[in-house]
Amino acid sequence: MGRSPCCDKVGLKKGPWTPEEDQKLLAYIEEHGHGSWRALPAKAGLQRCGKSCRLRWTNYLRPDIKRGKFSLQEEQTIIQLHALLGNRWSAIATHLPKRTDNEIKNYWNTHLKKRLAKMGIDPVTHKPKNDALLSPTCDGQSKNAANLSHMAQWESARLEAEARLVRESKLRSHNSFHHLISTSASASASLQLLNKTTTTAGWSTSTTHDLDQSPTSTLTFSENNNNNSGPPVISATIGFIGSSDTGMIKEEGDHHHHHQDWKGLGSSSTTTNLADQYKDGIENSLSFTSTLHDMTISMEAAPWTPESLRTNNSGHASVGNSSMEEGFTNLLLNDSVDRSLSNSCRDSDTSGGGGGSGCCGSGGSDDSGGSDYYQDNKNYWNSILNLVNSSPPNSPMF
DNA sequence: AAGGATGCCAACCGCAGATAT
DNA sequence: GATATCTGCGGTTGGCATCCT
Numbered sequence: 520m521g522r523s524p525c526c527d528k529v530g531l532k533k534g535p536w537t538p539e540e541d542q543k544l545l546a547y548i549e550e551h552g553h554g555s556w557r558a559l560p561a562k563a564g565l566q567r568c569g570k571s572c573r574l575r576w577t578n579y580l581r582p583d584i585k586r587g588k589f590s591l592q593e594e595q596t597i598i599q600l601h602a603l604l605g606n607r608w609s610a611i612a613t614h615l616p617k618r619t620d621n622e623i624k625n626y627w628n629t630h631l632k633k634r635l636a637k638m639g640i641d642p643v644t645h646k647p648k649n650d651a652l653l654s655p656t657c658d659g660q661s662k663n664a665a666n667l668s669h670m671a672q673w674e675s676a677r678l679e680a681e682a683r684l685v686r687e688s689k690l691r692s693h694n695s696f697h698h699l700i701s702t703s704a705s706a707s708a709s710l711q712l713l714n715k716t717t718t719t720a721g722w723s724t725s726t727t728h729d730l731d732q733s734p735t736s737t738l739t740f741s742e743n744n745n746n747n748s749g750p751p752v753i754s755a756t757i758g759f760i761g762s763s764d765t766g767m768i769k770e771e772g773d774h775h776h777h778h779q780d781w782k783g784l785g786s787s788s789t790t791t792n793l794a795d796q797y798k799d800g801i802e803n804s805l806s807f808t809s810t811l812h813d814m815t816i817s818m819e820a821a822p823w824t825p826e827s828l829r830t831n832n833s834g835h836a837s838v839g840n841s842s843m844e845e846g847f848t849n850l851l852l853n854d855s856v857d858r859s860l861s862n863s864c865r866d867s868d869t870s871g872g873g874g875g876s877g878c879c880g881s882g883g884s885d886d887s888g889g890s891d892y893y894q895d896n897k898n899y900w901n902s903i904l905n906l907v908n909s910s911p912p913n914s915p916m917f
Numbered sequence: 918a919a920g921g922a923t924g925c926c927a928a929c930c931g932c933a934g935a936t937a938t
Numbered sequence: 939g940a941t942a943t944c945t946g947c948g949g950t951t952g953g954c955a956t957c958c959t
Contacts, residue, residue, distance in 0.1 A: 535927070535953090557944065573945075574928065609947060624948075625926055 532566045536575050540565055544572055545580050578621045585617030589626055597623055598631060602645040 532540075547563035553576065556569035565572060578584075589597070593615055600611045608620035608627075615623060632642040639648050 533929075555944080570930095570945085571928080577946095578927070606948065620947075621927080628949095629925055 530566065531560075531568050531571075533571070536579075540567070541575070541580060544575060548576060548580075578619045581619075583617055584619060586622075589618075589630075593618070594631065597627060598635070598645075601627065601631075601642075 536544075543563050543565055544559075547559065551562070553559055553573070556573045559565075559569055559572050560567045563572070567575075596614060597611060600614055604610050606624075608624040612618055612620040612623050635642040635645070640646065641648050
């Protein structure tokens with residue numbers, strides 16, 4: 520697997536781009552598309568390597584880039600997605616269609632990471648640094664045991680889903696689904712997501728927790744082509760049958776593309792403390808103290824072409840953007856991140872060590888355990904699923 | 918006002934997967 | 939199947955701007 524010399528070639532310019540270079544690159548791509556990046560500089564009359572041209576285009580010159588300050592909604596989306604995906608900036612960027620991965624990465628490193636750290640939240644794990652789950656008080660042991668059990672459930676489901684996805688993708692190797700998978704969102708990408716999630720949570724596939732109740736999990740993959748009139752809609756459903764804190768639960772989701780039963784939970788909860796929601800959501804999602812019972816993902820394939828570029832309309836331009844902002848981030852919209860996360864710190868400071876809402880109770884409510892706890896998880900995952908459901912077509916998440 | 922510290926971000930580097938030969 | 943090349947991605951850096959002492 521040799522690596523091309525690229526910029527090592529003598530005579531090629533490096534460093535900041537001049538307006539003249541920008542103009543040349545822009546003009547060439549608008550007329551011809553970028554084609555082979557390697558061949559582009561010579562054709563465009565640029566003393567740059569193709570890689571440099573590609574970077575300049577994708578991070579700066581592309582017409583569908585929004586520059587400037589990140590909105591609160593964007594910030595919240597980044598934080599949530601980072602909790603879910605880790606440093607997968609390109610995947611995160613697909614949910615902020617007008618932002619580049621580089622920009623998001625920079626913004627995370629220069630703003631959000633520091634902000635979370637200042638709030639006492641580990642920006643890597645998205646958990647409070649004084650992890651309440653590790654506290655010997657407040658029923659920590661039983662919760663941890665449940666956590667481990669559900670981690671294992673999730674892991675089991677993940678492995679099963681992985682195998683199934685591979686099978687399915689092979690079976691569909693000659694139809695549009697295969698095309699979609701191979702060109703924009705590979706089956707492995709979804710598994711990478713899950714892998715990343717588990718990695719973020721600090722688990723590994725070698726988890727050896729005792730599962731006294733072996734969970735079963737299913738993942739179905741269906742394709743709804745809607746005749747030929749539109750892009751195919753892929754629906755993947757992961758169903759879990761297993762134990763939870765509240766006892767045996769079996770939920771069979773209807774495999775619609777709408778989650779009416781969950782939708783609205785987020786917005787209805789906007790009067791609660793955002794910090795608690797954040798902490799609950801992140802913490803619970805990472806530890807899986809509750810079970811995600813049904814997960815439906817929809818994708819619409821929409822090819823991204825040079826032509827669409829030229830018309831200032833990237834393939835993922837508007838798909839799901841508004842719904843993402845209205846659905847997913849509404850969960851967090853009643854306050855500013857700063858203020859609420861400050862509340863988070865205050866809460867944990869005043870809670871005498873049991874502060875983590877994921878452990879001892881959320882939002883100041885008494886922790887009667889099961890239902891509230893479960894509901895918090897549901898809210899969180901609802902927000903994630905809303906986001907996923909509104910994923911742009913080229914999202915590498917699934 | 919000056920110099921150092923810090924923030925910010927565009928661009929580079931190098932790895933790894935995908936594709937071509 | 940082996941090797942070469944292309945491309946995408948994430949981590950890091952260099953340099954300018956702003957803030958602080």
